[in-house]
Amino acid sequence: MEARTIPTCKRLFLASVLSLGAIAPAGADTSPVADYLKARAADAAGDSDRALAGYTRALAAAPASTAIATRAYREALASGDIPLAERAAAVLRGTADAPADLPLLPLALAAARNDGAGTDAAVAALAPTPLAVLVPSLRAWIAYTRGADPKSAAAAAGKNPVAQRLAAETMALVRIARGDVDGGLAAVQALRETGSPIDLRLSAAQLLFGTGHADRARTLLVGDDPVFVALRQGAGARPTLGFGVSRLLGRIASDLADQDAAPLSIALSRTALIASPANDRARLLLAAALSRDGAVPLALATLDAMPPASPFATTAAAARIAMLANAGRDAEALALACTGATRGDAGPADWQTYADRLVAADRPADAATWYRRIVDADPQEWSAWLQYGGALEQAGDWPGARAALQKAVAIAPDEPLALNYLGYAQAERGIDVKASTAMLERAHALKPDDGSITDSLGWAYFITGDTARARPLIERAAAADPTNAEIAEHLGDLYWTIGRRYEARYAWRAAALTAPAGDQARLSTRIVQGLMPK
Template sequence: MEARIIPTCKRLILAAAVGCASIAPAAADTARLADYLKAGAADADGRVDLAAAGYARALAAAPTSAAVAVRAYREALAAGDVALATRAAAVLRGQPGAPADLPLLPLALAAARGDAAGASAATDALATTPLGVLAPSLRAWIAFASKQNPAPAILAAGKDPVAQRLAAETAALIQIARGDTAKGLATVQALRETGSPIDLRLSAGQLLFGLGQKDQARSLLAGDDPVFAALREGDAAQPTLGFGVSRLLGRIAGDLADQDASELSIALARTALIAYPANDRVRLLLAGALAKDKAVPRALTALDGIGAASPYASTALATRIAILAAAGRQEEALAIARTGAERPGAGEGDWQTYADQLTALDRHREAVGWYRRVVDADPTAWSAWLQYGGALEQAGDWPASRAALQKAVAIAPAEPLALNYLGYAQAERGIDVPQSIAMLERAHALKPDDSSIADSLGWAYFLSGDIARAQPLIERAAAVDTVNAEIGEHLGDLYWTRGRRYEARYAWRAAALTATPVEAQRLAAKAANGLPPR
């Protein structure tokens, strides 16, 4: 363990710009410095209980150290330790370089207790930071909660497009909350047509249920999404200040979910949950942000807060499985997926999740039956036929696979993924090669920037003997997707066939770096012996 301490210290120096050395004068003795270093090491190792406790002791020993306070603040938000986060924030407030998201915590705490004055003060502090785009919408919710007119705050969004968008969504929800349902729904619909996120509909539906307007809520939540289906059973919310603030912070956390901004995502999601603990949607976002930050135990703990009766229960289960699988805990993920698939009342999503986990473990024969259940549940879904056909192919049943893949293409003749899979599989086997090439050409025309489809088309040309047309497609695909072992192998085969032996061996050896053990063995043999005569 001691070997981990020094690298962790270096990471903290980079992150905090002050570093481990700056704590020494503030700490009373080397034991206090050890608390800080051990907390950092525990943080790096994922031992979250020790990390939070260690930073708390370090902050107590160095109550004015900004470097310690920054780490303690981040650790506390990740752990949900409000007391430690509040202590750390008090040290950082007013310090040069203090985190821009610092006002989120007092904002959330004030919103949770319905303290409009406290929320207003926190909003004023937030307005001077890059998160100031939230201020007009926050002030609108504060005005509504204070029984004042929120319109001036909405208009204060000015010309900033992000602030305007958030303010328009806030206006729609406040219109519904005030009982002006027709106007609110019209605003929601107008925003949907310009690309609003689904959580606007979720929030509007909750408010409509809270008003007793069940038919309007269910109409707004129409669709096959399992969350929407569960919400249609009724998920009422009251338009409290906590609800409004939580919805707004969660909205931004959702926007950041796919970006490399885990610290801000965690801060937004955690404070959204503090403001309104019933927000299971934001629990999912928090779990995702924590998992992305490699805090897997904390991500799983966040998911524990979503009960079996929650509309988000099935999504939480799928998220748990995905987090475990990504963390290399595939057997745990598979066991949970199996339990979900075999439970009474299990549906397509549960079967799909279990089949996907079986596929990830190369247990394709077992996956076939579960994908078949998904197909039988909705025989019009091309994607279900595609996955079923893929599992059959991997299980070694090509005739049945081909029939399933043909069904997928018949249902969705303009879907590049279906065209690519069937065209490539047939070309590899020398079946209906002209027709296969035609399918791949159509797929490439529909999705010209997809490197896998470009490689498939190039490989089909190669197999048909048209090397000249194959080369630019495979070369471009390999240049775009440098870690795809299959594309790299194709490039090596093409170069060898063209007499470019050195480049072929280089391509095969590069491909072996990201190949499976079986593929790597084949590539090593090619690099040593070349291709056999055709």
């Protein structure tokens, strides 16, 4: 009989099971394997409780298995089961399978209890890992809490630009903590001008409130961001070791928020929260990381722990709505947004969230009512007029939409999004096509890499019969955004008009893959009959 080759995926799975010491003689106890596989299945299904229970049993039965310990460690961090995370970490420590972020857990636990020796040991364990960029900043905080000069610790950042940046931000906070408010604020401002994230301002403001400098704190919180508005009421923090470690870990977690690094994001934000349970910014980051990793129930549970009086509570409510919507739970998201928008103390942020969900639910006329509230609250905000006009257009009120879009352009004549929307909407309807095309040319000049604007300009040229100028623009837009159904349909129309019939049908078929249900009949007709003369 010919030997059969085991597929790669099965070989990898077999290797994983073998690493548990699971292939045993007949009659042997195989409960670690069963528990592990059940835990993996529960993990994949998003059932964190069953996953935790399975990994706990499997690790107890096979305490030397790094395969089980790795999974148990990740699940425990995600769920906040610190005892299980510590047991799993003890198995992994010193092995080839130990993840680089393993020292973060003892670091956070030691910082939370102000354990200098434990923090020193954890920092030393971080030094040989890719997270070594944190070490100079961590040692600066340790020096500060011991009453020593933190400058020499921060200077150890050397020439590594990431370590230098983190050390500079840390020293700005430490200067405020040491009473050098003017110097600290000057450093914060200088770092803001070179691109430091919002986390630095939030941490500095909380320190200033906590050390009795409320007026100086409010200078960092200018604007109508709901978090800033709430923080201006005076949410202070003391410059403890837990505060410093938590803010530093949260700062890195924030940087990773838009990247595909879920395990590290979860580890950083969870340990930031362990180091300082009052760090609700870290709680938000943890929930977001869990949601991106598909653990929506855990993410929602993390938000449940947000105190109602937290300055981040409004942001947490908006995050909950977004998570529900991203998980396909649209009715729940819409209901929650409605509750937020109709509260007695609701404001523009709540109205915006509800209006956006109404648009997503294909209720543009209802959305327009709420966008109008935002316009009335700030009539000089061009983006509010743009959204209001967009909702009116989708609802079929073109005169009202055009007036609102014209208002957006009048307020922001150099804003490419406003120019694009009004220019395209008018050109599509054959209204003042020359002036509309000029708007689109200006929008394209302001934002040449925007595929939607590029397509809009190409379409305006196509409408006027200038296919030579239209073709390279629409082709470029389609290449940049191959899943955009509207652009693909435009490309098909263009190709059919210039006689490239096979390519036209190919483009329409591509459009049909992602087009909404309401456009499918039109595209099907085009694919069969071609572009019919108007």
